[in-house]
Amino acid sequence: MLSALEVITTVSVGLMVGVEFAVAFVMNPIFSALPEDSNQQARSHGGRMLGAAMPFWYISSLVLAGTWAIVGWNDQGTGLVVTAAGLxxxxxxxxxxxxxxxxxxxxxxxxxxxxxxxxxxxKRWDRYHYIRVAVIIAAFALLVVALV
Incomplete structure (x- = not known):
């Protein structure tokens, strides 16, 4: 059971990192290259769409990491999982x-x-988002190291 939890957690966080990375470094630069009205409309639509999905994804990833840390408390790498959960x-x-x-x-x-x-x-949202992406990449990396 722990092995399945480890894989599910790592995949969930990895996919979340991929989506957030794509928003930061692919989608928003594309949107910024659009004419002003289109840029703002694309960001508004993205905000509505991802704003509905991402809270669930962030919380479920956190719950999965916390569960992994608790279930595998005596296993090697638990400190990495706890640190990832903290991130x-x-x-x-x-x-x-x-x-x-x-x-x-x-x-x-x-x-x-x-x-x-x-x-x-x-632009302020983008700056905060870059920092958040770095944080979740670090969490993902720690989970991968704990998994292997």
Whole structure:
């Protein structure tokens, strides 16, 4: 059972890293190259779509990592799993305090109602997101090392 939990946790966090990496380094640069209205509309749509899915994914990944740490408490590598879980907690806290407030505003914007500083707010979101991606990559790497 522990082996299955380890693999499921690692795959879940790895896929989450892939999605968030793609948002940071593929999708948002593509959106930024679009004309202003299209850029803002794409980000709003992405905010609505991923804003609905990612909270579940972040929390379930954290629960899986925590469960792995508890079930495998006496196993070698548990310290790595606990550290990874701590980084996932940090990513959730960052999301709630820094990214979600901006996302909640941005997902309601249209070309008619967006604020004058919408691009600055998106750049701030991007900066926070880069840090969050680094945090979850570190968590993923620790889980992979603990797995092997």
């Amino acid at each position: 996932l907690v940090l990513s959730v806290v960052m999301s709630l305090l820094l990214l979600v407030p901006i996302n909640n505003r941005g997902k309601t914007w249209t070309p008619e109602n967006r604020p004058a500083d919408w691009q600055q707010q998106m």
